[in-house]
Amino acid sequence: MPVPKEQPPWQTLRPKDHRGIELWREADLARRRDNDLRQTDREGIIGRGPRPNDDAGMPGKPHEARMPELKRTALYELHQELGAKMVPFAGYEMPVQYPLGVMKEHLHTRAAAGLFDVSHMGQVILGGTDAAAQLETLVPANIVGLGEGRQRYGLFTNDEGGILDDLMIANRGDHLFLVVNAACKDADVAHMRANLSCPVEVVDDRALLALQGPAAEAVLADIVPEASAMRFMDVIIADSAFGDLWISRSGYTGEDGFEISVTNKQAVALARALLAHDDVEPIGLGARDSLRLEAGLCLYGNDIDTGTSPVEAGLSWSIQKVRRTGGDRSGGFPGAERTLPELENGASRHRVGLAPEGRAPMRDGTQLFDGETAAEPIGHVTSGAFGPTVERPVSMGYVPTAMSEAGTRLFGEVRGKRMPVTVADLPFTPANFKR
Amino acid sequence: MKFTEEHEWLRADGDVFIVGITEYAAEQLGDVVFVELPEEGSDVKKDDEIVVIESVKVASDIKAPLDGTIIAVNDKLGDAPALVNEDPLGEGWFFKMRIDDASAVEALMDEAAYKAMIS
Numbered sequence: 001m002p003v004p005k006e007q008p009p010w011q012t013l014r015p016k017d018h019r020g021i022e023l024w025r026e027a028d029l030a031r032r033r034d035n036d037l038r039q040t041d042r043e044g045i046i047g048r049g050p051r052p053n054d055d056a057g058m059p060g061k062p063h064e065a066r067m068p069e070l071k072r073t074a075l076y077e078l079h080q081e082l083g084a085k086m087v088p089f090a091g092y093e094m095p096v097q098y099p100l101g102v103m104k105e106h107l108h109t110r111a112a113a114g115l116f117d118v119s120h121m122g123q124v125i126l127g128g129t130d131a132a133a134q135l136e137t138l139v140p141a142n143i144v145g146l147g148e149g150r151q152r153y154g155l156f157t158n159d160e161g162g163i164l165d166d167l168m169i170a171n172r173g174d175h176l177f178l179v180v181n182a183a184c185k186d187a188d189v190a191h192m193r194a195n196l197s198c199p200v201e202v203v204d205d206r207a208l209l210a211l212q213g214p215a216a217e218a219v220l221a222d223i224v225p226e227a228s229a230m231r232f233m234d235v236i237i238a239d240s241a242f243g244d245l246w247i248s249r250s251g252y253t254g255e256d257g258f259e260i261s262v263t264n265k266q267a268v269a270l271a272r273a274l275l276a277h278d279d280v281e282p283i284g285l286g287a288r289d290s291l292r293l294e295a296g297l298c299l300y301g302n303d304i305d306t307g308t309s310p311v312e313a314g315l316s317w318s319i320q321k322v323r324r325t326g327g328d329r330s331g332g333f334p335g336a337e338r339t340l341p342e343l344e345n346g347a348s349r350h351r352v353g354l355a356p357e358g359r360a361p362m363r364d365g366t367q368l369f370d371g372e373t374a375a376e377p378i379g380h381v382t383s384g385a386f387g388p389t390v391e392r393p394v395s396m397g398y399v400p401t402a403m404s405e406a407g408t409r410l411f412g413e414v415r416g417k418r419m420p421v422t423v424a425d426l427p428f429t430p431a432n433f434k435r
Numbered sequence: 436m437k438f439t440e441e442h443e444w445l446r447a448d449g450d451v452f453i454v455g456i457t458e459y460a461a462e463q464l465g466d467v468v469f470v471e472l473p474e475e476g477s478d479v480k481k482d483d484e485i486v487v488i489e490s491v492k493v494a495s496d497i498k499a500p501l502d503g504t505i506i507a508v509n510d511k512l513g514d515a516p517a518l519v520n521e522d523p524l525g526e527g528w529f530f531k532m533r534i535d536d537a538s539a540v541e542a543l544m545d546e547a548a549y550k551a552m553i554s
Contacts, residue, residue: 097465101465101466101520102465102466102491103465103466103468103491286465286491290491359468359469359513359516360469360471360487360489361468361469361489361494363494385491386468386469386489386491388491393468393469415471415487
């Protein structure tokens with residue numbers, strides 16, 4: 001069927017029955033809070049009809065005509081200049097890859113350093129003297145005990161013990177600084193404003209860059225010498241030639257690195273200064289996804305959501321002893337009635353790494369079985385892709401606890417065929433943090 | 436060389452046709468990591484999904500461009516799926532097929548028409 005040129009490509013390329021070559025689109029990257037991902041096999045991957053925010057990522061068309069409602073980060077023009085392929089993601093027009101391509105971008109990040117625009121993520125400041133105690137009523141983590149200049153991973157839980165979002169929480173002396181997921185940020189802010197009495201300020205005049213990889217420290221130290229002294233999960237506010245930078249030694253790739261909040265006005269200049277290093281390449285969301293998957297890190301909307309509990313998700317480590325049964329500030333967060341017993345007794349299913357045999361990726365939605373002919377699925381894949389560093393497909397998913405031991409052999413149904421897959425330890429690639 | 440709306444190319448090779456995907460499609464798909472090819476000798480109907488191609492982020496199908504019989508497949512893609520990106524019009528071919536009605540190939544797009552479609 002010929003494609004009429006007048007029609008925008010995101011309409012013409014995806015009639016309901018279209019199952020041919022699907023070009024770059026955000027369907028696999030943009031996750032929603034609702035849970036329509038649990039479809040079977042390829043229907044969940046390529047057979048879906050159009051979504052309001054879906055796009056085929058065809059180049060050569062004016063972006064204005066394609067994505068009228070999408071927001072842009074301060075680096076939008078720079079992404080275009082660098083030749084990025086832009087796709088809609090969580091309401092933003094974001095770079096999914098640059099001319100290097102996902103595979104090489106991924107490998108470059110592990111070998112040297114990659115620069116990511118993560119400005120779509122939400123930056124929030126909680127003020128007031130009791131912000132930490134307040135936030136503990138929504139997040140099962142030790143925030144009161146978080147030292148000044150330190151950062152910690154945490155979860156917003158709901159009354160059913162599911163996960164509303166995952167976030168980073170930094171103690172910056174007289175306030176907390178939070179970074180939350182792009183797709184969840186409006187809901188997170190509303191949730192905090194409805195439930196906390198402390199001031200909740202959305203930071204909307206700053207971009208967020210992630211510089212990740214073994215060369216990140218040396219590169220950033222040229223601009224911010226004190227970055228070298230930071231340890232994993234330290235946070236500082238640094239004066240620089242690019243204004244005040246809010247820096248944490250963290251990231252979401254499994255590599256050493258930094259996340260840097262910079263004013264929108266200075267963001268492009270800072271990005272250019274970092275990219276000027278031979279070691280630094282711009283990296284898109286495609287490689288960000290494969291990097292975090294190899295590192296065994298959860299993508300909200302895929303691996304964790306309102307239907308998964310922290311214990312099931314293997315995130316018990318984010319709930320410190322003081323918030324558990326017997327701790328000084330035990331409970332007092334949404335869903336504690338479920339979470340506290342689960343922390344003691346375990347959950348009936350668990351998130352695991354999955355190593356498919358052969359080269360075919362097992363993507364999210366793939367049903368898992370405990371036998372080649374077993375009738376009922378015992379679990380499903382929540383993230384799956386090809387891992388460029390490990391040079392084989394890697395997946396994560398949920399299986400019954402009895403089948404969660406590394407080495408357990410299962411089957412995933414890919415395109416109607418049962419393919420062997422083995423439960424594997426996470427991460428697939430060892431973490432390379434500066435402790 | 437002839438082209439389909441599904442971004443395939445067909446090139447005559449004696450009395451059969453070699454089929455692959457275009458440079459444009461290969462570039463759009465991104466790095467190809469896995470290709471599943473049809474059985475040699477299988478009869479296929481136009482629009483049957485006969486090849487599965489997995490790139491770093493998406494699974495796609497390649498459809499049979501016309502009715503016919505698969506007479507050979509490119510086994511090199513099993514170990515080297517990246518050939519699809521490196522040389523889509525050459526070493527990255529997918530299969531050779533005998534087409535039932537060879538005159539139907541003439542009705543497909545020529546290069547100019549394909550270029551107009553993707554521009």
